[in-house]
Amino acid sequence: MTEALDAFRAEVRDWLEANCPEEMRDGGSGEENICWGGKRWQFQSEAQKVWLERMAAKGWTVPTWPKDYGGGGLSRDEDKILQSEMRRIKARSPLQSFGIWMLGPALLHFGTHEQKAHYLPPIARGEVRWCQGYSEPGAGSDLASVQSRAEPRGDHFVVNGQKVWTSYADKADWIFALLRTDKDAPKHKGISFVLIDMSSEGVSTRPIRLISGSSPFCETFFDDVKVPREQVVGEENRGWDVAKYLLTHEREMISGGGGGLLGGRGVGAMLDGADDPVLRAGAMTCEIDALAMGLTLERYKDMAKTGSVGDASAMLKYYGTELNKRRNEVMMLAGGSDALEWDGAHGSLPADWLRSKANSIEGGTSEVMLSIISRRVLGLPA
Amino acid sequence: MTSLLKTEDETMLADSARGFLDDAAPVSHLRGLRDAGKVHDPALWAQMAEMGWTGVLVPEEAGGADMGHAAAGILAGEMGKTLVCSPFIGTAVIAATALRQVANDRASAALRGIAEGKTIYALAVDEGPKHDPDAAQMEAVADGNGFRISGAKTFVCDGMSADRVLVLARTGEGLTLFDLPTDRDGITRSAMSLVDSRDAARITFDAVAATGDDVLGQVDDAMTVLRPALEAGQAALAAEMGGVAAGAFAMTVEYLKERKQFGVPIGMFQALQHRAAHLWCETEVTASAIAHAGRKLDEDPAQATLAVSLAKARATQTVTLAVQEGVQMHGGIGMTDAFDMGFYMKRARVAAEWLGDYGYHAAIVARLREI
Known part of the structure; x- marks a missing residue:
């Protein structure tokens, strides 16, 4: 077993050495360096394009997906090796997307063979970019009260309504949305998980400006949009099951790699020898909690390998995001008036600080997380 | 790892x-x-x-x-x-x-x-109300081929039951660790009546004779022997505190399910649900730090200081919250001696101080992380 993995590591190392362009070995993980893919994607450089094509051909943009659907068919151990070898040469991620993080896992779990074969390979190749249509103006924490309608008319639906907080809706090719397909059923039982082509007639988007400045968020409007009925994932009216499954994924993403909890700016560097005891105490506590949270993410990843972490992932989301908010407060305090200026001495810190306030709202608020924990982990009565 | x-x-x-x-x-x-x-x-x-x-x-x-x-x-x-x-x-x-x-x-x-x-051994390091081994002042003065130790130690846990005691004393420019029987002439022990009802002693040393054979490790170099021992103790104590927190938490959650007021189990109230859920999150995050300290001591003991102080710091915060919430959520019964929660609160407070409090270990983490 170990020998096979060692051989795999050697193979990966050789392949990366031969195929990862020099320009893609700068560890660039900032927003500006992400390759999102999609029909309208403008590659930053020829190297970025080549890197995506080569990785996609190996199936390594989605290493653990089955080979039949554009993945690499790697085991978790092999995937770990691939990730560590990529880190070793500071290789950029070739492709990131909501298709990889969210729709992919949902389709792999709930999709038909035809749906998987049709939708997954273009995600793996970075050809189609997806966005997520969940929240509505009247459906935030109470997500199951979505009102956007998909009315069956023979072999298709007619979709009407509005979604909000749709990240990158203005850049995405397709959207996966929660829509009400039975308005008379109890609210959790009348929702379907529907895939919609954003270029369909009647779909429009409008960007949202946040307190932190411009953002990827949009409002998305559906006005008599025609959608074929076979574009429902899972059973009609059982979309809530798919949504719940995906929300767990989203939580793990926000608290883990996605949130950049442990990377980024170090509190130590910001303090720069400041001797204010209150500031120092805040920074120390933050650091202690961040280190312990980092270990907890590792422990939960290992737990996920042996079984499902399930509702306990709400802890990662709650604790990780609250911690990130605290950390940003400490850094703003450390920066003093130097940190009050947009794009000033501390770069994007003011915008990051403001943006961090959304961490404990998006993907389920901290209060929703605590309710999930109290009922489903601790078994307290509802 | x-x-x-x-x-x-x-x-x-x-x-x-x-x-x-x-x-x-x-x-x-x-x-x-x-x-x-x-x-x-x-x-x-x-x-x-x-x-x-x-x-x-x-x-x-x-x-x-x-x-x-x-x-x-x-x-x-x-x-x-x-x-x-x-x-x-x-x-x-x-x-x-x-x-x-x-x-x-x-x-x-x-x-x-x-x-x-x-x-049974006890560790005699502390001389004041806060743990600070490097600042030990008690002297072991050279005397012929050996030493004469004079001074006092406090908060010597298990000190009254102990057969032997590890004593930290200043020798010339450095610190030396002595391994002495508790019945050596000149050693006097008096019991401290600690809030947690556990064994602890004040020990006075009145020109206690010690030879080179009584030195553990090298003269003027106590820390080579003592530092790993302290770190092992701190990690184990953090683990004990994790257990204390878990015990108090389990009792509290059970009580939230059983106790009825206003006609319903009090665990139905969101104000209590969210506090209990938050506490559970703290215990989970702390459990990782505790497990990590144990692994680090087993696999890379020379580099375990950060892991150990992280565990002791986190465990101290978490157990303190767990026992405070434990008493509050139990209401009046939590304040009674007949109920066990008070024992948890008392042990948590003693364990919080023993071998370094939150501030002591937070400062070590800060130093190692360059904060």
Whole structure:
């Protein structure tokens, strides 16, 4: 077993050495360096394009997906090796997307063979970019009260309504949305998980400006949009099951790699020898909690390998995001008036600080997380 | 590094320890000792020796089980859940680790005594209300071929039951660790009546004679032996505190489900649900730091300082929150002596101070992380 993995590591190392362009070995993980893919994607450089094509051909943009659907068919151990070898040469991620993080896992779990074969390979190749249509103006924490309608008319639906907080809706090719397909059923039982082509007639988007400045968020409007009925994932009216499954994924993403909890700016560097005891105490506590949270993410990843972490992932989301908010407060305090200026001495810190306030709202608020924990982990009565 | 999840062997160890302790040392055992005015149960300690617990860190050639620090932490954690009163950390963890740093026949014999449950050790480091070993002032003055030790130590945990004591004293420019029998001429012990009803002593040293044979390790170089021992003790204590927090939390959640007010279980109230859920999150995050400290001591002991201080700091915060929420959510009954929650609160406070409080360990983390 170990020998096979060692051989795999050697193979990966050789392949990366031969195929990862020099320009893609700068560890660039900032927003500006992400390759999102999609029909309208403008590659930053020829190297970025080549890197995506080569990785996609190996199936390594989605290493653990089955080979039949554009993945690499790697085991978790092999995937770990691939990730560590990529880190070793500071290789950029070739492709990131909501298709990889969210729709992919949902389709792999709930999709038909035809749906998987049709939708997954273009995600793996970075050809189609997806966005997520969940929240509505009247459906935030109470997500199951979505009102956007998909009315069956023979072999298709007619979709009407509005979604909000749709990240990158203005850049995405397709959207996966929660829509009400039975308005008379109890609210959790009348929702379907529907895939919609954003270029369909009647779909429009409008960007949202946040307190932190411009953002990827949009409002998305559906006005008599025609959608074929076979574009429902899972059973009609059982979309809530798919949504719940995906929300767990989203939580793990926000608290883990996605949130950049442990990377980024170090509190130590910001303090720069400041001797204010209150500031120092805040920074120390933050650091202690961040280190312990980092270990907890590792422990939960290992737990996920042996079984499902399930509702306990709400802890990662709650604790990780609250911690990130605290950390940003400490850094703003450390920066003093130097940190009050947009794009000033501390770069994007003011915008990051403001943006961090959304961490404990998006993907389920901290209060929703605590309710999930109290009922489903601790078994307290509802 | 090995995963922070328990291995199969570790799960079995925890389960068997739990089974034994639920029977032999539930919280009522501590209550019984307190009511009888006792701080130690030799029969319980003998059973722990029989199961190999006293030799958890003693090499096999000295009669130990040599299970390592992660295993010691698991035992300490299970003990914490029911507030087991024993000299486990001072003897089986701290003294055993100190003695292991020294390769000589006397140390081997001492380790054998620990494994067999025949020798109880205590650590005499603190001189003031806060733990600060580097600042120890008590002097061991050179006298012929040996030393004369004079001064006083406080908060010597297990000090009244101990057969031997590890004493930190200043010698010339450095610090030296002495390993002395508690009946040596000039040593006087007086019991502290600690809030947690556990054993602790003030010890005075009146020109106590010590020879080179009484020195553990090298003269003027106590820390080579003492630092690993302190870190092992801090990690085990953090694990015990994790257990104390878990025990208090389990009682509290049960109570939230059972206790009815306004016609419903009080666990239906969101104000309490969210506090309980937050506390659970804290215990989960702390559990990772505790497990990590044990792994680090087993696999990379020379670089374990950060991991250990992280664990002790986190455990201190978490157990403090757990017992405070425990009393508050139990309401009036939580304040009564007849109910066990108070014992958890008292042990948490003593453990928070022993071997360095939150600030002491936070400062170590800050130094190592360059904050």
